[in-house]
Amino acid sequence: MSKTTRATQALQQARVAFTVHAYDYDPNAERIGLQAAEAMGADPASVLKTLMVLVDNRPACVILPSDQEVNLKKLAAALGGKAAQMMKPGDAERITGYHVGGISPFGQKKRVPTVLEQSALNHAEVFMNGGQRGLQVKLDPRAAAAVLDAKVAGVV
Structure with a gap:
């Protein structure tokens, strides 16, 4: 698995500090984000999904x-x-340039309005998809919101 993706390149170009974490992706998982949290031994509330x-x-x-x-x-x-x-799913893949299960908010082909659930800011660091299935990046959610120009709001 390559640890360099459009997502990691976008974060590097934006000078955002992050670490890369690989895990065993299960394509049959009912809820991909929860499976990622379990595979990494992380709190599900700190593993963010991109929809x-x-x-x-x-x-x-x-x-x-x-x-x-x-x-x-x-x-x-x-x-x-x-x-x-x-x-x-097909439209999401076409717009982002990523495959479902590996859609990152970083480095998407087309920049779109983005909302970050406000509870993500309760964590010093969160995991977000790194641009391919089985790859997560860990970073400060405030830095993520800034680089994405995301609106922070309660959406759950």
Whole structure:
């Protein structure tokens, strides 16, 4: 497994401190984020999942703890929209340039509005997808929000 991806390159270019963590990815896991947390022995609340959504039919990204579910009404409101829905996997892959299970908020092909669940800031460091299945980056959630120009809001 390569530990250099578009995501890690984007973080390096932004001069964000991070560490890389590989784990055994299970393609059959019901909830990929929870499987990642378990495989790494990490608190599920500190392992964040990246979801691609449509808000008023426009692409957006939401990052939240792997043990939580996004509230689509709160997400739409956070981005000034009326309605949100999950993006189809094929569309998410096309827009981000990553495969489902390896979608990182960093280094996506197309920059889209991003929301970071506010509870992520309760942790000094969080894990986020590093741009491929079985690869996570560990970093300060505040640094992640800054480099992504993410809106921090309650969306669970």
